[in-house]
């Protein structure tokens with residue numbers, strides 16, 4: 416009887432704990448200093464929302480972003496779950512509110528890229544979704560660069576849509592050293608260069624290409640995190656992914672990996688709270 420009670424209490428405790436980790440996101444603030452920035456500015460980065468809703472119609476998430484009042488909102492991919500069409504509607508409704516807060520720039524994750532294939536289930540609903548997202552005024556970037564305003568700074572914002580081979584399950588497919596340059600051209604040398612690239616497995620490549628800061632998601636913090644060790648498994652089923660979360664530094668370049676806001680397939684987060692990134696951009700000597 417005592418053993419049964421302990422098991423029952425442990426099960427209830429686990430369910431409550433999981434509910435808390437899965438439904439209470441935290442705000443992680445990162446600071447980026449650069450001589451290429453003239454004025455202070457801010458952004459929020461949303462990664463891997465996967466059609467999740469914090470409160471009714473994402474009210475809690477939207478309220479948090481309103482309180483940050485960023486100059487831009489950057490999406491580092493996977494706003495939806497490719498196989499669940501109903502997540503497209505949640506993503507669209509959230510984007511419809513986000514554009515009222517600040518300009519929104521939307522880079523693709525594997526869930527969006529997969530749906531560009533005409534053979535895929537939900538290809539047509541996805542095309543309709545993207546059309547409606549663009550009609551909202553969201554700037555959808557596939558693989559391209561645009562000069563954009565970041566507060567009073569002019570910066571170069573690039574998005575790299577990785578081909579699906581780079582999301583192969585169970586292994587990290589080697590990337591040709593010239594891959595990013597071949598697709599995007601060279602980085603901006605004079606202006607501050609931001610890159611949206613969903614998969615953090617190629618973090619060094621993004622820094623080597625020349626991005627001052629890259630924003631990634633994809634790994635969901637590894638679902639389960641062991642304190643002091645890091646993440647256990649990526650959504651690509653690679654074990655102990657090298658780049659799982661946080662502000663990684665490669666010389667003076669940053670690659671910031673979000674633990675993401677949503678989940679799919681395995682709705683588990685252990686020592687791995689969902690997160691919204693708040694980025695503070697600062698001039699070098701401020």
Ligand SMILES: [Fe+2]
Pocket residue numbers: 463492493524525526613632633634650
């Ligand atoms: Fe992803």
